[in-house]
Amino acid sequence: MINERYREDRERRRLGSLSAFSGPTHSGKTKKLEAEAERAQRQGRRSQRLHGPADANQLLDQLDPAAELVTIDDAQRYDDRLVEILNDLATIHRVDVVVAGWELDYTGQPAGPLPELMCSADFALKLDDGVCAQPGCRNLASRTQRFHAANGTPERFLPVCRRHHTPDARAVSFQEVWFDEPSGSLDLISGCMFSGKTQELIRRLDQARFAGSTIQAFKPALDDRYALEAVASHREVRFPAIAVPDVAALQDQLRDDTRVVGIDEAQFFGPDIVSLVAELADRGRHVIVAGLDLDFLARPFGPMPLLAAYADRLTKLQASCQYPGCGSRQASRTQRLLDGEPAPPDSPLVVIGGAATYEARCRHHHRIGVHARPEPVSIVEESAEL
Ligand SMILES: [Zn+2]
Numbered sequence: 001m002i003n004e005r006y007r008e009d010r011e012r013r014r015l016g017s018l019s020a021f022s023g024p025t026h027s028g029k030t031k032k033l034e035a036e037a038e039r040a041q042r043q044g045r046r047s048q049r050l051h052g053p054a055d056a057n058q059l060l061d062q063l064d065p066a067a068e069l070v071t072i073d074d075a076q077r078y079d080d081r082l083v084e085i086l087n088d089l090a091t092i093h094r095v096d097v098v099v100a101g102w103e104l105d106y107t108g109q110p111a112g113p114l115p116e117l118m119c120s121a122d123f124a125l126k127l128d129d130g131v132c133a134q135p136g137c138r139n140l141a142s143r144t145q146r147f148h149a150a151n152g153t154p155e156r157f158l159p160v161c162r163r164h165h166t167p168d169a170r171a172v173s174f175q176e177v178w179f180d181e182p183s184g185s186l187d188l189i190s191g192c193m194f195s196g197k198t199q200e201l202i203r204r205l206d207q208a209r210f211a212g213s214t215i216q217a218f219k220p221a222l223d224d225r226y227a228l229e230a231v232a233s234h235r236e237v238r239f240p241a242i243a244v245p246d247v248a249a250l251q252d253q254l255r256d257d258t259r260v261v262g263i264d265e266a267q268f269f270g271p272d273i274v275s276l277v278a279e280l281a282d283r284g285r286h287v288i289v290a291g292l293d294l295d296f297l298a299r300p301f302g303p304m305p306l307l308a309a310y311a312d313r314l315t316k317l318q319a320s321c322q323y324p325g326c327g328s329r330q331a332s333r334t335q336r337l338l339d340g341e342p343a344p345p346d347s348p349l350v351v352i353g354g355a356a357t358y359e360a361r362c363r364h365h366h367r368i369g370v371h372a373r374p375e376p377v378s379i380v381e382e383s384a385e386l
């Protein structure tokens, strides 16, 4: 009887979440996935591994209705429809979903649903603790290098760092590659509002400053929330920054001797931010980018999926859900409220003025308004969000 009540109670409290593990070959994604399934088993939760058809819709036909944890490996084989299907599994069916796969193919191009999944997930981990396979290199491996089959050795894939990766397959033996510039990196800090992204960015920029690096920080000019010429968090922590209207202006302002580049609110920049930061990292700069990974409708925000794919390190932060009585510390969504009500889907992506307020919400308390209403127009210079 008690057992039965316990089971009912557990069923009632079941929440459902989405976790994504990405990284190059041999980075331990599958091991991580299996560890999650084993932990569920130890806790007496039923887990199921979905695999087989390359059509994401057919995956669900195999679903065991009693499954509390579902794992999907090699998710790069599916198309973008997987993102919506897994979000529904987590939000509506309250299943814990764990997915693993490549975010970049061996040519170094973002491929499959992983870049968007890393934005939509409540937890995203980029497995970057492997070291580059190039002898003597100590950089983190974030790319998959393909090696030709030769002399009876079959085709192979090995993890390499960003500077030792070539889009074309290489000979089986490593070649000596000469680089004129020191090695760089791309770090991404992502999450919903109030998850502490800007504070984390400032913490890393401060570290670089104490280490004596030459630093420049940037942010999009439309964000005039607290200060015009500073990166500023909600808690008034600041770092001097240059406000730029677009990516071209950012590039113009970059000095040759800058080693560390910080960029806040990256979701507001156009798609050309992706190639700029990738090139800066390839040419020896340490680039640290922070941004909102989902917009107020929980859709991947602008360049964020591609930035997540190209990043060498990803730090995804969560906030506490501000829905009354929830208390979940797994908030991964940004709720826009207009006069205290959830904003409808036809409300503009970017609102400038004091009309909208924002809250951090978990996936179960994130709401999209149903009734379209005229957007209040305000020119009060108070906040600029989303
Ligand atoms: Zn390397």
Ligand SMILES: [Zn+2]
Binding pocket: 321, 322, 323, 326, 327, 328, 361, 362, 363, 364, 365
């Ligand atoms: Zn909540």
